Amino acid sequence: MLKLNTLGKRYGSRWILRDLNLEVLTGECVALLGPSGCGKSTALRLIAGLEHPDEGGIELEGRSLDGIPAERRRIGMVFQSYALFPHLSVRDNLDLGLKIRGMAPAKRREQIDAVLSTVQLVNEADRRPEQLSGGQRQRVALGRALLRNPSVYLLDEPMSNLDAQLRDELRPELRRLILQGPQPVLYVTHDQQEAMALADRIAVLRNGRIEQIGTPQELYLKPATRFVAGFIGRPQINWLKKTNGACIGIRPEHLRPDENGDRWRLIGREWLGANQLLLMEGAAGQLQMLCSADFQPGEHLGVSWSPKDEHHFDPISEKRLSRS
Amino acid sequence: MAMVFGWPMLRYSWLSMHASSVLTGLEPVSNQGANWIRLLEDARFWQDAVQTLRFAALSVGLEIVLALAMALLLDQSWRGRGVVRALSLLPWALPTTMMALGWRWIFNTPYGPLEQMAQSAGLSPLNLLSNPDWTWLATVIADVWKTTPFITLLLLAGLQTIPDDLYSAFRLEGGKTRQALTAITLPLLTPYILIGILFRTAQAAGVFDLIQVLTGGGPAGSTESIAQYAYLNAMRFLDFGYSATVMLAGFVLLSLVIFTAAVLLQISGLLRPLKS
């Protein structure tokens, strides 16, 4: 189990991470989700020991990591750039850490061969990173983390350098190799879809602080703040003009065409395949709606929704207002 | 680094306030700034300062022009360019003292090739190394020959950072190839030219080996540089206090020149591309 206690880091007088409390349980994958600059990568670097916290502490399997240098923490990390050693072959990339740890050559070879077949790179063992495709490089990085036999996995945007198709292919791979193991996994990403797809729980970060922690469903159904409501869910949630002092959000997928609803003028549309996204303009501003029926731009149409799908937030604190 | 660069400066500052020569038995004795007063009244020092400056100015000026031409030539693509670039680098790599003697032979009167040529052309002897008015030009030639390759490389690196697209765009705008030189190449090369000037001026102001071997400072002291004068004071006259004073003064003069140049450049706005 990985436990972060009121973790904080500042550069000069600016806190880039503050009051981070988080537990990642055995076998659990928690995603740190947030826009760039929210402090999520810093959190990983603190856990890895690459930087030192100014506040709070980290516990791994019940032991504090304070004062233990990065090279002696048992951490399997996959970097955004993969950080493969460009002058070494795939095999040597995997071998370096084992060699330093003083493992016998025969045993090293055996372990590396096993990992190479797990990540399906047996035929690429003697190539250099520059001769590999993006997906293959990523698998080398995963293999290197696996070989460490770590107590925790830290994944820093492992998919962000891959194109959309490759990402879809690698997701099951990632589940098979890492997420199904017993080690806690902390997964940093700015892509909410990726977080929803892979993580058991998601911690949404904003300006160095956690906005909400919860399962993907909880975040989607009951966003705790206005920021979370806007960040989770694509297409983005619609914001309606304030009524009785509250900020009201309604998701595009919860709108439906209704002859008796308010009138909106269609100003644009995007085909998504199974359905289309309609962009509408009305007295209350703009509205996006997911809809499978065919309408033409310029048309006026009626739209309605069920009040239970509305999300209400306090306009000042931006916190969720509970409604009976 | 502190030992090699910092210590000497402190030591010189201290020495320059002391008499330390054969007269004092080589023991430093404080003389309350007498060294500096002597320096101010020392015509030989000021003559050397002027000589050093004119040597640096002319050499660096010629080097920049020549290096620019060479760099433009080497920047084009043609067969054998790599070999020519390597060959043109050779003068820079050889020890100064070695080639200074080589040049001394070339300038030799009456047996050097230059005099031989002048002779067969029916000219009167050039006496390049024994004419106090002209000898400093011989030192300039030898210096230009040796150090131009360095600036050439620098400018070549600069040329290679200019994207080809700029030239294409310029031609589409109707610009001629010749105009591109002043419209694109030179402005974008300015930072590199400035670095070259800065670097070479500092080096040329400390010129020692070349003149020591080529002319020994002569004829009649006409080519003596500040560094040489400092060397003479220390090693021949064994006057360490005054030698330190000369070196410190030389350093201050050089800093002044560079500082003034930097201020002028700052005012003219030429340094701006350097910061981006």
Place this chain on the structure above:
Amino acid sequence: MNRSRPLWIALLLIWSLLPMLWQLITSLTSSDALVNADIPFQQRWTLAHYRELLSGDPPFWRYLFNSSLVGGLSTLLTLLLAVPAAYGIARMAPASRRTIRTVVGAAALFPYVLLFLALLELAREFQMGNNLLAIALPYAGLALPLALLLLISAFEGLPNELDDAARLEGLGVVDRLRWVLMPLIAPATASTGILVFLFAWNEYPIALTWLSRDDLLTLPVAMARIAGSSIYAVPYGAYAAATVLGSLPLLTLVLLCQRQIVAGLTNGAVKG
């Protein structure tokens, strides 16, 4: 420009090479022929200058050996100091890095001739005169700024994540330098080493003041001594032969390593 290009190339080569060729020709010309243009072409040539040089006391190869020793040692020492220092500096905060670069850059610009007197005092103080091993110390110190500039750029060019990844693999500082960082900056190290070697090989004022025993002179000092032996009658033939012999190792080095030299010079100057 295109049509006249061969002409320009020819001019460039003549300008660069002719003075050296003249040395070669001189070295093969008999002393009599040097001062007498009337000696017929066939009788002008001789290897006497080379024979004289190699049988002199001390023989000429001694200077070559001295210079190689000093050059090699200075290079080794400089790199030993500069590589770890550059790594440390490259990992500092940007603000302190800028300050250090400015200071190091200024030191690299400094006309080091002006330092000879204080360095000579140091040599006397610590009895390091006439010692080929000791002279590598000031050489390393003087070459350090340039070496630092080059190597700092090289380290800065490496992604931080590589260093981090190596740490997580369990590599301490020494292991990281040994297995990951050094191999990656090998090209920059090579060009730095060559430039330092050239500097030490060619250095004159310090060698002139630190070394006085005949058999310990480095090449530049030995050469200048020939010149200084008598202002009016320099033995040009022997001297030219010395130039040729003394240049050969350098010519080989430059032609073999021109790529690294070019890379080193341009990186150092442009980024510094």
